[in-house]
Amino acid sequence: MPRPFDRQRAKYIHAGSILLRIGRTHNYCNNLQTNAMKKDSARTRYPILRMSMLGITYSSVPRPAMVAWWSAAFPGFGHFILNQYARGVLFTLSEMLINKLSGLNDAIVYTFCGRFDDAAAVLDANLAFGYATIYLFAVWDSYRGARYQGRLRSLSAREQPIRRMLIHPMEVQYVERKKPLTGFFYSLLFPGLGQLYNHRFCLGFYIMFCWWVHIGMSHALAAGLELAYGTAARSTEMLSQHWIMFMPSVLGGAAYHAYRGTVEQNKLFCEEQRTYLKKTYGRSEIVIFRESG
Amino acid sequence: MLLIGCFAHSLELEQALDDIERSGIERKHILAVGMNLRVDSDAEARHSDAVEMGAAWATAFAVVGVAAGFGLAWGPIVWGLIGATVGFGTGFCLHRIWLRGPARSGTQANAPEVTVIVQCPDGLSDDIRLLLYRRGALSVGESGG
Numbered sequence: 001m002p003r004p005f006d007r008q009r010a011k012y013i014h015a016g017s018i019l020l021r022i023g024r025t026h027n028y029c030n031n032l033q034t035n036a037m038k039k040d041s042a043r044t045r046y047p048i049l050r051m052s053m054l055g056i057t058y059s060s061v062p063r064p065a066m067v068a069w070w071s072a073a074f075p076g077f078g079h080f081i082l083n084q085y086a087r088g089v090l091f092t093l094s095e096m097l098i099n100k101l102s103g104l105n106d107a108i109v110y111t112f113c114g115r116f117d118d119a120a121a122v123l124d125a126n127l128a129f130g131y132a133t134i135y136l137f138a139v140w141d142s143y144r145g146a147r148y149q150g151r152l153r154s155l156s157a158r159e160q161p162i163r164r165m166l167i168h169p170m171e172v173q174y175v176e177r178k179k180p181l182t183g184f185f186y187s188l189l190f191p192g193l194g195q196l197y198n199h200r201f202c203l204g205f206y207i208m209f210c211w212w213v214h215i216g217m218s219h220a221l222a223a224g225l226e227l228a229y230g231t232a233a234r235s236t237e238m239l240s241q242h243w244i245m246f247m248p249s250v251l252g253g254a255a256y257h258a259y260r261g262t263v264e265q266n267k268l269f270c271e272e273q274r275t276y277l278k279k280t281y282g283r284s285e286i287v288i289f290r291e292s293g
Numbered sequence: 294m295l296l297i298g299c300f301a302h303s304l305e306l307e308q309a310l311d312d313i314e315r316s317g318i319e320r321k322h323i324l325a326v327g328m329n330l331r332v333d334s335d336a337e338a339r340h341s342d343a344v345e346m347g348a349a350w351a352t353a354f355a356v357v358g359v360a361a362g363f364g365l366a367w368g369p370i371v372w373g374l375i376g377a378t379v380g381f382g383t384g385f386c387l388h389r390i391w392l393r394g395p396a397r398s399g400t401q402a403n404a405p406e407v408t409v410i411v412q413c414p415d416g417l418s419d420d421i422r423l424l425l426y427r428r429g430a431l432s433v434g435e436s437g438g
Contacts, residue, residue: 063341113364236368252352270302274327284324
Protein backbone atom coordinates (compact mmCIF):
# COMPACT_ATOMS: atom_id res chain seq x y z
CA MET A 1 0.00 0.00 0.00
CA PRO A 2 1.79 3.17 -1.11
CA ARG A 3 1.62 6.22 1.11
CA PRO A 4 -0.77 8.90 -0.16
CA PHE A 5 2.12 11.15 -1.05
CA ASP A 6 3.69 8.51 -3.31
CA ARG A 7 0.41 7.75 -4.93
CA GLN A 8 -0.22 11.38 -5.66
CA ARG A 9 3.25 11.90 -7.01
CA ALA A 10 2.85 8.93 -9.32
CA LYS A 11 -0.36 10.42 -10.60
CA TYR A 12 1.31 13.76 -11.27
CA ILE A 13 4.13 12.15 -13.21
CA HIS A 14 1.53 10.32 -15.24
CA ALA A 15 -0.29 13.52 -16.00
CA GLY A 16 3.01 14.98 -17.03
CA SER A 17 2.10 18.51 -16.05
CA ILE A 18 4.95 20.09 -14.17
CA LEU A 19 2.91 23.11 -13.19
CA LEU A 20 0.16 21.03 -11.66
CA ARG A 21 2.69 18.92 -9.79
CA ILE A 22 4.40 21.91 -8.26
CA GLY A 23 1.06 23.38 -7.25
CA ARG A 24 -0.26 20.24 -5.61
CA THR A 25 2.97 19.37 -3.83
CA HIS A 26 3.07 22.88 -2.45
CA ASN A 27 -0.48 22.47 -1.19
CA TYR A 28 0.39 19.13 0.32
CA CYS A 29 3.32 20.60 2.20
CA ASN A 30 1.12 23.43 3.43
CA ASN A 31 -1.42 20.95 4.77
CA LEU A 32 1.35 19.02 6.44
CA GLN A 33 2.53 22.21 8.13
CA THR A 34 -0.89 23.28 9.42
CA ASN A 35 -1.56 19.78 10.73
CA ALA A 36 1.73 19.86 12.59
CA MET A 37 0.83 23.27 14.03
CA LYS A 38 -2.57 22.02 15.14
CA LYS A 39 -1.02 19.02 16.86
CA ASP A 40 1.52 21.31 18.44
CA SER A 41 -1.09 23.61 19.96
CA ALA A 42 -3.16 20.64 21.12
CA ARG A 43 -0.09 19.30 22.87
CA THR A 44 0.45 22.58 24.70
CA ARG A 45 -0.74 21.99 28.22
CA TYR A 46 -0.97 25.65 29.12
CA PRO A 47 -1.92 27.67 26.06
CA ILE A 48 -1.74 31.45 26.41
CA LEU A 49 -4.26 32.68 23.89
CA ARG A 50 -7.22 31.58 21.82
CA MET A 51 -8.60 33.75 19.07
CA SER A 52 -12.22 33.43 18.09
CA MET A 53 -14.93 35.42 16.40
CA LEU A 54 -15.62 37.10 19.77
CA GLY A 55 -12.07 38.41 20.13
CA ILE A 56 -8.96 37.35 21.97
CA THR A 57 -9.30 35.22 25.10
CA TYR A 58 -6.13 34.68 27.13
CA SER A 59 -4.94 33.72 30.58
CA SER A 60 -4.52 37.09 32.23
CA VAL A 61 -2.11 38.25 34.90
CA PRO A 62 -3.67 41.12 36.85
CA ARG A 63 -3.06 41.76 40.53
CA PRO A 64 -5.42 39.43 42.47
CA ALA A 65 -6.38 42.14 44.98
CA MET A 66 -7.39 44.40 42.10
CA VAL A 67 -9.62 41.68 40.64
CA ALA A 68 -11.21 41.11 44.05
CA TRP A 69 -11.92 44.84 44.36
CA TRP A 70 -13.71 45.04 40.99
CA SER A 71 -15.80 42.03 41.98
CA ALA A 72 -16.70 43.89 45.17
CA ALA A 73 -17.57 47.05 43.20
CA PHE A 74 -19.80 45.12 40.81
CA PRO A 75 -19.95 41.29 41.02
CA GLY A 76 -18.98 39.96 37.59
CA PHE A 77 -16.44 42.64 36.65
CA GLY A 78 -13.63 40.70 38.32
CA HIS A 79 -14.50 37.73 36.14
CA PHE A 80 -14.52 39.97 33.04
CA ILE A 81 -10.93 40.94 33.84
CA LEU A 82 -10.07 37.24 34.07
CA ASN A 83 -11.58 36.68 30.60
CA GLN A 84 -14.37 34.55 32.11
CA TYR A 85 -17.03 36.35 30.14
CA ALA A 86 -19.97 33.92 30.36
CA ARG A 87 -20.01 33.79 34.15
CA GLY A 88 -19.23 37.50 34.31
CA VAL A 89 -22.36 38.31 32.32
CA LEU A 90 -24.46 35.99 34.50
CA PHE A 91 -23.01 37.53 37.68
CA THR A 92 -23.75 41.08 36.53
CA LEU A 93 -27.30 40.19 35.47
CA SER A 94 -28.05 38.48 38.77
CA GLU A 95 -26.45 41.38 40.66
CA MET A 96 -28.74 43.90 38.97
CA LEU A 97 -31.81 41.72 39.47
CA ILE A 98 -31.30 40.72 43.12
CA ASN A 99 -30.07 44.17 44.08
CA LYS A 100 -33.26 45.68 42.64
CA LEU A 101 -35.53 43.13 44.32
CA SER A 102 -33.82 43.34 47.72
CA GLY A 103 -33.57 47.16 47.75
CA LEU A 104 -29.90 47.01 48.68
CA ASN A 105 -28.80 50.18 46.85
CA ASP A 106 -31.54 52.19 48.58
CA ALA A 107 -30.39 50.81 51.93
CA ILE A 108 -26.81 51.87 51.14
CA VAL A 109 -27.98 55.41 50.32
CA TYR A 110 -30.01 55.64 53.57
CA THR A 111 -27.05 54.31 55.57
CA PHE A 112 -24.65 56.93 54.20
CA CYS A 113 -27.25 59.62 54.84
CA GLY A 114 -27.53 58.51 58.48
CA ARG A 115 -31.14 57.27 58.18
CA PHE A 116 -30.52 53.82 59.65
CA ASP A 117 -34.18 53.00 60.40
CA ASP A 118 -35.14 53.68 56.77
CA ALA A 119 -32.24 51.47 55.64
CA ALA A 120 -33.43 48.56 57.79
CA ALA A 121 -37.02 49.02 56.58
CA VAL A 122 -36.23 49.12 52.85
CA LEU A 123 -34.05 46.00 52.81
CA ASP A 124 -35.75 42.68 52.05
CA ALA A 125 -34.36 40.30 54.67
CA ASN A 126 -35.23 37.19 52.64
CA LEU A 127 -33.06 38.24 49.73
CA ALA A 128 -30.32 40.07 51.62
CA PHE A 129 -28.74 36.94 53.12
CA GLY A 130 -28.48 35.14 49.77
CA TYR A 131 -27.26 38.33 48.09
CA ALA A 132 -24.45 38.68 50.63
CA THR A 133 -23.40 35.05 50.18
CA ILE A 134 -23.24 35.25 46.39
CA TYR A 135 -21.51 38.64 46.58
CA LEU A 136 -18.77 37.35 48.87
CA PHE A 137 -18.39 34.21 46.76
CA ALA A 138 -17.87 36.34 43.62
CA VAL A 139 -15.15 38.34 45.38
CA TRP A 140 -13.38 35.26 46.71
CA ASP A 141 -13.76 33.24 43.51
CA SER A 142 -12.29 35.98 41.30
CA TYR A 143 -9.41 36.50 43.76
CA ARG A 144 -8.37 32.85 43.71
CA GLY A 145 -9.03 32.70 39.96
CA ALA A 146 -6.58 35.56 39.44
CA ARG A 147 -3.91 33.85 41.53
CA TYR A 148 -4.39 30.55 39.73
CA GLN A 149 -4.36 32.11 36.26
CA GLY A 150 -1.13 33.86 37.14
CA ARG A 151 0.44 30.51 38.01
CA LEU A 152 -0.90 28.89 34.84
CA ARG A 153 0.56 31.73 32.80
CA SER A 154 3.98 31.33 34.38
CA LEU A 155 3.90 27.64 33.39
CA SER A 156 2.97 28.44 29.78
CA ALA A 157 5.86 27.59 27.52
CA ARG A 158 7.91 30.54 26.33
CA GLU A 159 7.80 31.27 22.62
CA GLN A 160 4.81 29.10 21.93
CA PRO A 161 3.03 29.99 18.71
CA ILE A 162 0.51 32.78 19.35
CA ARG A 163 -2.13 33.27 16.71
CA ARG A 164 -1.98 36.77 15.25
CA MET A 165 -5.03 36.99 13.06
CA LEU A 166 -8.33 35.24 12.34
CA ILE A 167 -10.65 35.68 9.40
CA HIS A 168 -14.12 34.44 10.21
CA PRO A 169 -17.08 34.73 7.80
CA MET A 170 -18.58 37.36 10.11
CA GLU A 171 -15.51 39.01 11.64
CA VAL A 172 -11.85 39.85 11.26
CA GLN A 173 -9.94 39.59 14.53
CA TYR A 174 -6.29 40.34 15.21
CA VAL A 175 -3.86 41.15 18.01
CA GLU A 176 -3.10 44.83 17.85
CA ARG A 177 -0.86 47.20 19.76
CA LYS A 178 -2.93 50.04 21.16
CA LYS A 179 -2.84 52.91 23.66
CA PRO A 180 -4.22 51.82 27.08
CA LEU A 181 -5.43 55.31 28.05
CA THR A 182 -7.52 55.59 24.87
CA GLY A 183 -9.68 52.64 25.87
CA PHE A 184 -9.77 53.95 29.45
CA PHE A 185 -11.20 57.31 28.40
CA TYR A 186 -13.62 55.86 25.87
CA SER A 187 -15.10 53.61 28.56
CA LEU A 188 -15.35 56.65 30.86
CA LEU A 189 -17.32 58.51 28.19
CA PHE A 190 -19.61 55.58 27.51
CA PRO A 191 -18.91 52.19 29.14
CA GLY A 192 -18.50 49.51 26.48
CA LEU A 193 -16.62 51.63 23.93
CA GLY A 194 -13.26 50.72 25.47
CA GLN A 195 -14.22 47.05 25.16
CA LEU A 196 -15.04 47.61 21.47
CA TYR A 197 -11.62 49.27 21.12
CA ASN A 198 -10.17 45.98 22.42
CA HIS A 199 -12.18 44.00 19.83
CA ARG A 200 -14.42 42.37 22.52
CA PHE A 201 -17.51 43.49 20.66
CA CYS A 202 -20.11 41.27 22.37
CA LEU A 203 -19.01 42.40 25.83
CA GLY A 204 -18.83 45.97 24.53
CA PHE A 205 -22.43 45.96 23.32
CA TYR A 206 -23.58 44.18 26.50
CA ILE A 207 -22.05 46.88 28.70
CA MET A 208 -23.38 49.63 26.40
CA PHE A 209 -26.86 48.13 26.71
CA CYS A 210 -26.54 48.02 30.53
CA TRP A 211 -25.40 51.65 30.49
CA TRP A 212 -28.42 52.73 28.43
CA VAL A 213 -30.65 51.00 30.98
CA HIS A 214 -28.84 52.76 33.83
CA ILE A 215 -29.09 56.16 32.13
CA GLY A 216 -32.79 55.64 31.36
CA MET A 217 -33.76 54.39 34.81
CA SER A 218 -31.65 56.82 36.87
CA HIS A 219 -32.44 59.98 34.78
CA ALA A 220 -28.79 60.90 35.41
CA LEU A 221 -28.24 63.03 32.31
CA ALA A 222 -31.49 64.97 32.69
CA ALA A 223 -30.65 65.53 36.37
CA GLY A 224 -27.20 66.73 35.31
CA LEU A 225 -28.79 69.34 33.02
CA GLU A 226 -31.15 70.40 35.84
CA LEU A 227 -28.11 70.75 38.08
CA ALA A 228 -26.40 72.99 35.54
CA TYR A 229 -29.38 75.18 34.61
CA GLY A 230 -31.85 74.69 37.49
CA THR A 231 -31.54 73.92 41.17
CA ALA A 232 -29.62 71.19 43.02
CA ALA A 233 -32.67 70.19 45.08
CA ARG A 234 -34.82 69.54 41.97
CA SER A 235 -31.95 67.64 40.35
CA THR A 236 -31.67 65.35 43.39
CA GLU A 237 -35.42 64.74 43.31
CA MET A 238 -35.25 63.65 39.67
CA LEU A 239 -32.62 60.98 40.34
CA SER A 240 -33.46 57.37 41.10
CA GLN A 241 -31.22 56.53 44.04
CA HIS A 242 -31.36 52.84 43.26
CA TRP A 243 -30.09 53.08 39.67
CA ILE A 244 -27.53 55.86 40.05
CA MET A 245 -25.77 53.81 42.73
CA PHE A 246 -24.75 51.29 40.06
CA MET A 247 -23.23 53.90 37.78
CA PRO A 248 -19.86 54.71 39.41
CA SER A 249 -19.02 51.00 39.59
CA VAL A 250 -19.94 50.37 35.96
CA LEU A 251 -17.96 53.43 34.82
CA GLY A 252 -14.88 52.56 36.86
CA GLY A 253 -15.06 48.84 36.14
CA ALA A 254 -15.45 49.31 32.38
CA ALA A 255 -12.62 51.86 32.27
CA TYR A 256 -10.30 49.59 34.26
CA HIS A 257 -11.23 46.53 32.19
CA ALA A 258 -10.49 48.38 28.93
CA TYR A 259 -7.16 49.69 30.27
CA ARG A 260 -6.04 46.33 31.63
CA GLY A 261 -7.11 44.50 28.46
CA THR A 262 -5.05 46.83 26.28
CA VAL A 263 -1.98 46.47 28.50
CA GLU A 264 -2.19 42.67 28.35
CA GLN A 265 -2.93 42.53 24.63
CA ASN A 266 0.05 44.79 23.96
CA LYS A 267 2.20 42.41 25.94
CA LEU A 268 0.94 39.49 23.83
CA PHE A 269 1.60 41.46 20.64
CA CYS A 270 5.20 42.09 21.67
CA GLU A 271 5.76 38.48 22.74
CA GLU A 272 4.43 37.15 19.45
CA GLN A 273 6.54 39.54 17.41
CA ARG A 274 9.62 38.75 19.41
CA THR A 275 9.19 35.03 18.78
CA TYR A 276 8.66 35.69 15.08
CA LEU A 277 11.75 37.89 14.78
CA LYS A 278 13.89 35.36 16.57
CA LYS A 279 12.69 32.58 14.30
CA THR A 280 12.94 34.57 11.08
CA TYR A 281 15.96 36.85 11.57
CA GLY A 282 17.79 35.08 14.36
CA ARG A 283 20.16 33.07 12.16
CA SER A 284 21.96 35.93 10.53
CA GLU A 285 25.38 35.69 8.93
CA ILE A 286 26.28 39.28 9.65
CA VAL A 287 29.91 39.76 10.56
CA ILE A 288 30.56 42.80 12.67
CA PHE A 289 34.22 42.33 13.55
CA ARG A 290 36.53 40.99 10.87
CA GLU A 291 39.38 38.84 12.10
CA SER A 292 42.62 40.58 11.29
CA GLY A 293 45.42 38.72 9.53
CA MET B 294 28.16 48.55 5.24
CA LEU B 295 26.10 48.04 8.40
CA LEU B 296 22.89 49.96 9.08
CA ILE B 297 21.46 49.83 12.58
CA GLY B 298 17.89 50.87 13.34
CA CYS B 299 16.02 51.04 16.66
CA PHE B 300 12.31 50.29 16.64
CA ALA B 301 9.37 49.85 18.98
CA HIS B 302 7.38 46.63 18.59
CA SER B 303 4.91 47.51 15.86
CA LEU B 304 3.41 46.35 12.62
CA GLU B 305 5.49 48.97 10.84
CA LEU B 306 8.62 47.12 11.94
CA GLU B 307 7.46 44.03 10.06
CA GLN B 308 6.67 46.20 7.04
CA ALA B 309 10.18 47.63 7.26
CA LEU B 310 11.75 44.17 7.31
CA ASP B 311 9.54 43.13 4.41
CA ASP B 312 10.59 46.20 2.42
CA ILE B 313 14.27 45.54 3.12
CA GLU B 314 13.93 42.01 1.77
CA ARG B 315 12.04 43.29 -1.28
CA SER B 316 14.80 45.76 -2.05
CA GLY B 317 17.14 42.83 -2.61
CA ILE B 318 18.82 42.25 0.76
CA GLU B 319 18.91 38.57 1.66
CA ARG B 320 17.32 37.43 4.89
CA LYS B 321 20.64 36.15 6.19
CA HIS B 322 21.99 39.69 6.03
CA ILE B 323 19.31 41.00 8.38
CA LEU B 324 19.42 40.63 12.15
CA ALA B 325 16.55 41.66 14.43
CA VAL B 326 17.05 41.45 18.18
CA GLY B 327 14.40 42.04 20.83
CA MET B 328 15.67 44.22 23.67
CA ASN B 329 14.48 43.94 27.28
CA LEU B 330 13.70 47.20 29.03
CA ARG B 331 14.10 45.65 32.47
CA VAL B 332 15.81 42.65 33.97
CA ASP B 333 12.49 40.94 34.61
CA SER B 334 10.42 41.89 31.60
CA ASP B 335 7.56 39.61 32.62
CA ALA B 336 6.91 41.58 35.79
CA GLU B 337 5.76 44.61 33.79
CA ALA B 338 2.36 43.29 32.87
CA ARG B 339 1.78 41.70 36.25
CA HIS B 340 1.79 44.70 38.52
CA SER B 341 -0.90 47.29 38.67
CA ASP B 342 0.11 50.86 38.01
CA ALA B 343 -0.94 54.26 39.29
CA VAL B 344 -3.77 54.66 36.75
CA GLU B 345 -5.30 51.36 37.87
CA MET B 346 -4.99 52.30 41.54
CA GLY B 347 -6.53 55.68 40.74
CA ALA B 348 -9.50 54.05 38.98
CA ALA B 349 -10.09 51.67 41.90
CA TRP B 350 -10.01 54.42 44.53
CA ALA B 351 -12.07 56.78 42.36
CA THR B 352 -14.84 54.19 42.10
CA ALA B 353 -14.89 53.55 45.84
CA PHE B 354 -15.01 57.26 46.68
CA ALA B 355 -17.59 57.97 43.97
CA VAL B 356 -19.97 55.32 45.35
CA VAL B 357 -19.71 56.84 48.82
CA GLY B 358 -20.05 60.34 47.35
CA VAL B 359 -23.22 59.48 45.43
CA ALA B 360 -24.80 57.73 48.42
CA ALA B 361 -23.97 60.49 50.89
CA GLY B 362 -24.84 63.16 48.30
CA PHE B 363 -28.55 62.33 48.60
CA GLY B 364 -28.47 63.86 52.10
CA LEU B 365 -26.20 66.82 51.22
CA ALA B 366 -26.94 70.19 49.71
CA TRP B 367 -25.16 69.79 46.34
CA GLY B 368 -26.77 66.44 45.54
CA PRO B 369 -25.38 63.04 44.46
CA ILE B 370 -23.97 64.05 41.07
CA VAL B 371 -21.66 66.74 42.39
CA TRP B 372 -20.59 64.64 45.39
CA GLY B 373 -20.05 61.64 43.13
CA LEU B 374 -17.76 63.68 40.89
CA ILE B 375 -15.94 65.13 43.90
CA GLY B 376 -15.53 61.60 45.26
CA ALA B 377 -14.20 60.32 41.94
CA THR B 378 -11.68 63.15 41.64
CA VAL B 379 -10.44 62.92 45.23
CA GLY B 380 -10.36 59.11 45.00
CA PHE B 381 -8.37 59.10 41.76
CA GLY B 382 -5.88 61.54 43.23
CA THR B 383 -5.56 59.47 46.40
CA GLY B 384 -4.99 56.17 44.57
CA PHE B 385 -2.65 57.70 41.99
CA CYS B 386 -0.49 59.50 44.57
CA LEU B 387 -0.53 56.53 46.94
CA HIS B 388 0.88 54.34 44.22
CA ARG B 389 3.40 56.88 42.93
CA ILE B 390 4.71 58.16 46.23
CA TRP B 391 4.16 55.48 48.82
CA LEU B 392 4.61 52.33 46.74
CA ARG B 393 6.96 54.12 44.31
CA GLY B 394 5.29 52.40 41.39
CA PRO B 395 5.25 53.53 37.76
CA ALA B 396 2.54 55.85 36.47
CA ARG B 397 1.84 53.54 33.55
CA SER B 398 2.79 49.90 33.43
CA GLY B 399 2.49 49.63 29.65
CA THR B 400 5.83 49.91 27.91
CA GLN B 401 7.30 53.39 27.78
CA ALA B 402 6.46 55.39 24.72
CA ASN B 403 9.20 55.38 22.09
CA ALA B 404 11.43 52.98 23.97
CA PRO B 405 13.81 51.10 21.66
CA GLU B 406 12.48 47.55 21.92
CA VAL B 407 13.96 45.99 18.79
CA THR B 408 17.32 46.58 17.13
CA VAL B 409 17.57 45.81 13.43
CA ILE B 410 20.99 45.38 11.82
CA VAL B 411 21.22 45.24 8.04
CA GLN B 412 24.33 44.41 6.08
CA CYS B 413 23.95 46.04 2.70
CA PRO B 414 26.08 47.10 -0.27
CA ASP B 415 27.19 50.75 -0.10
CA GLY B 416 25.01 51.65 -3.09
CA LEU B 417 21.83 50.62 -1.35
CA SER B 418 22.51 52.16 2.05
CA ASP B 419 20.78 55.50 1.35
CA ASP B 420 17.63 53.76 0.20
CA ILE B 421 17.58 51.43 3.20
CA ARG B 422 18.18 54.27 5.64
CA LEU B 423 15.27 56.28 4.22
CA LEU B 424 13.13 53.17 4.30
CA LEU B 425 13.89 52.57 7.98
CA TYR B 426 12.95 56.15 8.86
CA ARG B 427 9.78 55.97 6.78
CA ARG B 428 8.71 52.81 8.58
CA GLY B 429 8.93 54.37 12.01
CA ALA B 430 12.52 53.77 13.09
CA LEU B 431 13.24 55.70 16.29
CA SER B 432 16.87 56.17 15.32
CA VAL B 433 19.20 54.87 12.61
CA GLY B 434 22.98 54.60 12.70
CA GLU B 435 25.51 53.28 10.24
CA SER B 436 28.98 51.87 10.21
CA GLY B 437 31.03 52.13 7.05
CA GLY B 438 32.77 49.22 5.37
